[in-house]
Amino acid sequence: MRETEFIDQNKEKWRSLEQMEADRTKDPEKLSRLFIEATNDLSYSKSYYSNRSIRVYLNNLALKVHSSVYRNRQSTWARIKKLWTEQIPRAYFESRRSVLLSFLIFFAGVFIGVFSAHQDPGFIGLMLGEDYIAMTMQNIEEGKPFGVYASDSHMNLFAYITLNNIRVSFVVFVLGLFFMIGTVGALLQNGAMLGAFHYMFYEQGLLGDSLITVWMHGMPEISAIILAGAAGLELGKGLVFTNSYSRKESFLLGAKKGVLMIIGLIPVFFFAGFIEGFATRYTQMPDAIRILFIVLCGLFMISYFVIMPWRRFKGVYRSSVAEEQIPDSAEHDYRLHGIKKHGQIFSDTFALFSSTFSQYILPAMYIATAYVAALWMATREDFIERFSLPYVPDLGSFFTGMARAFVKVDQLYDLASSPVLWLLNGTIAALIIWMGLRQLGTAFAQEREYVRPVRSIPLLLWVWGVTMLAHVLFFLPAPYSVILMLLGAPVLLYAALSGFLPRPGGLGYSHVLQIAMRHGYGRLLGLVTVLFLCCCLFLLFFNSGLTDYLLSVIWGGFRMSEETFQSVMLMSNIFFTVWSLLMVIPLFIYASFFSFWSAYEIETASHLHASVDRIGIRNKAYGILREEMD
Structure with missing residues (x-):
């Protein structure tokens, strides 16, 4: 068989194997089958094309896949x-x-x-x-x-x-x-x-x-x-x-x-x-x-x-045990292209959040301070009565603390008793979401196929509209509003994101949202649920009894009336509740961003097509097609 015929006959499965290795998507049965076939092709090339670069290409491909599969193949007990x-x-x-x-x-x-x-x-x-x-x-x-x-x-x-x-x-x-x-x-x-x-x-x-x-x-x-x-x-x-x-x-x-x-x-x-x-x-x-x-x-x-x-x-060791578990460069490879599993999106989300966390601290403090001031001005006549923490039964230290944190949040989302909360809550959420989108634009400024320049005012208005619409759900009683918000979170996040994403292939807003919902709703819903549980721990930490104790120590050193002391303590507690909520919102924005591009790849396979095209270029570089050129 001529070398060109051999290549044409087998190149599709080589492309598939190369794609699976590059994207770390491991379908064990398919990977095993393709790997065995590739090694058989390698044996054939050694016999008939021993001096041709096709043998080098197949040898490198087999080594790469073998290394990827077996480098971490250590028994569970050995790892433990x-x-x-x-x-x-x-x-x-x-x-x-x-x-x-x-x-x-x-x-x-x-x-x-x-x-x-x-x-x-x-x-x-x-x-x-x-x-x-x-x-x-x-x-x-x-x-x-x-x-x-x-x-x-x-x-x-x-x-x-x-x-x-x-x-x-x-x-x-x-x-x-x-x-x-x-x-x-x-x-x-x-x-x-x-x-x-x-x-x-x-x-x-x-x-x-x-x-x-x-x-x-x-x-x-x-x-x-x-x-x-x-x-x-x-x-x-x-x-x-x-x-x-x-x-x-x-x-x-x-x-x-x-x-x-x-x-x-x-x-x-x-x-x-x-x-x-x-x-x-x-x-x-x-x-x-x-x-x-x-x-x-x-x-x-x-x-x-x-x-x-x-x-x-x-x-024995000069380096730290932790140094061996992070790459020499702390740069995280987000790889926006390709289809990602939940774990990959989760990892990308927290990697980006950790690198941008400090960018939110002061802005979130300013927003929380303005929120507390506006809330006090709107409800100053019955501020203490409305926002005093009701009795929470002893459920054990952890669960009592969690219950106290949820009660504090519930007080701020009791929109039926105070519609002004709808305006305040929707506005501050829109501001922090808008900041999250701007951070995405900055982080991926060199990759215009995935983000586009942020036009501040139009984007802010779009996000504000979506957020205010989402907050209508909180007019419902607490259990229903929380459940509906969790179920509707992917829709709302993708809707807010659609005003920020570029229009791949000339797609419109609605088509972008359809792609996201068709292939990314279940994926993002699972991520939102896990992130929600993580955020509960974050919220618990900043609304624990320790926080109350520290605040009482700080404000107890100032001379003030009992009523003023209660008001200041309530304002401080509301500040920390709002600030902690604002600090975790970017997690959901980042998760929806990475989830969308994974859904887009499922819909269009654009990266896969580009990779297939590059195989031909790479083969020429190896000299595989030299026979045709001759």
């Missing part, structure tokens, strides 16, 4: 083993100074708690709550000072304690985003609570019993908080001390190392919850056994998180 025996211990070894600093800060907090409780009896109530103290004193009078650990079923207490441990450690870690200051404050606060707790039992002559009882589960639990604090310090250190990296690269390194450290604590959270739920309540257990258990837990924590990392990795 590497994570727990190498990556996590190495992260703790590299963060050993942060671990030591976190330990010292926490026990400085314990000392502060003990000293303050000794100086001021009211300090214990401030730290632990008057209700908890009253319950504990009642238990002491009844002869069961630690009855709180037997007040619920084993499983309920296990679930509650585990979730609470995860929440506390997560907060301690994430507060590192505030340049380490937040993590330091959280460690001091938790240490002060522990010190005040033990001092309360010391006053009742029960210090020894409290130490043994609490530290049975406290050894893994408190160790986890300290180690989460070390992870938070690493996270913040990436923002403060950049060394030779850009701030973004330094933050990514700190974040990846911190996440590895938190992953290492997951079994500890469950173990501590299990001990507190099933073992701590048995206070009649001999003290010697309980002390032995505490010592064994302490030895395990020190062995795995301190001694093993030191002995294994001292002097």
Whole structure:
């Protein structure tokens, strides 16, 4: 067979194989079939075209696909083993100074708690709550000072304690985003609570019993908080001390190392919850056994998180474990062309959001400040009554905090009671969406086939109109409005985006929207749902009890009437609620942008056609068609 006939006969399947490898779309059966056929073609070319470039081309193609498929083909157990025996211990070894600093800060907090409780009896109530103290004193009078650990079923207490441990450690870690200051404050606060707790039992002559009882589960639990604090310090250190990296690269390194450290604590959270739920309540257990258990837990924590990392990795690595997990260049390849899976769009969305996050902080603050001022002017006669937080039942720390955050948002979206909220909410949402589109225009300014120059006023008016229409849904009762907004979010996002996108192939607005809805609705709906859950955590963080506490400390230092204090606290809470909502809206804009171009590729296959055309050019470069030219 002539070489040209061989190429013409097989080039389509080579194109398909090359496309699958380039776009990382792995249909296992099809990929396996095409790969086997390509290797057969390679064998044939070695026999009949050994000195022709077609052999070189097929050899390179086979090597590329083989490398792509098998480079990460490591058994699941091997990857798990590497994570727990190498990556996590190495992260703790590299963060050993942060671990030591976190330990010292926490026990400085314990000392502060003990000293303050000794100086001021009211300090214990401030730290632990008057209700908890009253319950504990009642238990002491009844002869069961630690009855709180037997007040619920084993499983309920296990679930509650585990979730609470995860929440506390997560907060301690994430507060590192505030340049380490937040993590330091959280460690001091938790240490002060522990010190005040033990001092309360010391006053009742029960210090020894409290130490043994609490530290049975406290050894893994408190160790986890300290180690989460070390992870938070690493996270913040990436923002403060950049060394030779850009701030973004330094933050990514700190974040990846911190996440590895938190992953290492997951079994500890469950173990501590299990001990507190099933073992701590048995206070009649001999003290010697309980002390032995505490010592064994302490030895395990020190062995795995301190001694093993030191002995294994001292002097072994020059680079950080996190450096091996990010590319040499921190630039993210968004690859707007091609069909993407949910995970790829999700990754692109957060990569772009992380690189533009700082661009929204101050504008969102200005918008939130103007919103609060306009809201107060519109409702000043009954401002306190309307926006005071109603009673939220105790559902556990995490769920109570989430319920409080949702109640705050619901108050701002009760459009039926105050139509002015419709105008305010729609306007500020339109402003931040417009900013998100402008950021897209800036990020992809060199790729005019995917974005077009932003005409500020026309685009803003278009987005404002779409947003105001969307906010009509919030005139419905809360459950219905939230469900309809989630289901309608892809339509509204694509509609807002259609005023910004170029007109590929001369398509009109309606045709662009049809393509997006036909191939991208389900994809974007899934992404919106996941992003909504992520945003709930973000909203919870900025509307937690810690925020209320910090605000009360800040404003409590000023002399003002009770009514003024309530108004200022409400304004501050509304500010943080609105600001946190504004900060997450760009996530949805970015997700809809990447989702649209994936849907467009499904509809038109334009990139696939272009890739096929380029194969011919590439083949000529390899000299495959030299025979024809001759």
